[in-house]
Amino acid sequence: MKDLKIGCGKPTGSKVGASEKGKKTVDEPESIKETVMSIAKVGAMAPDFEAPAYQKGEFGQVRLSDYLGKWVVLCFYPGDFTFV
Amino acid sequence: MLSVSVDSHFVHKMWQDNELVRMVEGGVPFPMLSDSPGNIGKIYGVYDEDSGVEMRGRFIIDPDGVIQAIEILTPPVGRNVSELIRQIQAFQYVRKTNGDEAVPSGWQPGKPTLKPGPDLVGKVWEVWKVDMAFD
Numbered sequence: 740m741k742d743l744k745i746g747c748g749k750p751t752g753s754k755v756g757a758s759e760k761g762k763k764t765v766d767e768p769e770s771i772k773e774t775v776m777s778i779a780k781v782g783a784m785a786p787d788f789e790a791p792a793y794q795k796g797e798f799g800q801v802r803l804s805d806y807l808g809k810w811v812v813l814c815f816y817p818g819d820f821t822f823v
Numbered sequence: 824m825l826s827v828s829v830d831s832h833f834v835h836k837m838w839q840d841n842e843l844v845r846m847v848e849g850g851v852p853f854p855m856l857s858d859s860p861g862n863i864g865k866i867y868g869v870y871d872e873d874s875g876v877e878m879r880g881r882f883i884i885d886p887d888g889v890i891q892a893i894e895i896l897t898p899p900v901g902r903n904v905s906e907l908i909r910q911i912q913a914f915q916y917v918r919k920t921n922g923d924e925a926v927p928s929g930w931q932p933g934k935p936t937l938k939p940g941p942d943l944v945g946k947v948w949e950v951w952k953v954d955m956a957f958d
Contacts, residue, residue, distance in 0.1 A: 748858035755888030793835040815880040819838035
């Protein structure tokens, strides 16, 4: 994991593996950002994102595209300390 | 393996230290991601605005970054890890054959696969039986 830059989990606005020039900048108006925002669907490139993470005693920043070349299982769940 | 919820990475640490270590020796080994505003969950179609949490969404992503499988459950029902592993094995098998072979319903490693082509049209019933859909 990369060193943590304080921030929140956010989509990068590009697909996994897309070149940096395809990356959206924060200067773009919200309306444009939303229309180009990709939605996950089977058979399509996964939308890239980065998020703060905890792993084995350390905090770090994880970006999905760092895992290109490997199989990834991405699991969402309702919350820590929930019962199921 | 990457897990994601709307909890902060600080809460992930508390959960790992106080409960998960009692379930899994040494705690879970993978990164536990924080998506506190739910922005990632929204583009993956798993964030529920009303409850402010993310559904049990599971995405298998291949080495090229392509999503090969999606499963989304509401909170009260847990997943089947054996089925997850079976699907990964099936997608890895198909990838290794460059798509020349396909795996039919109920396939497990070692079971017969199908080779799509003109000879197989209308003949699947000869090589695949309904009971093969079950373990």
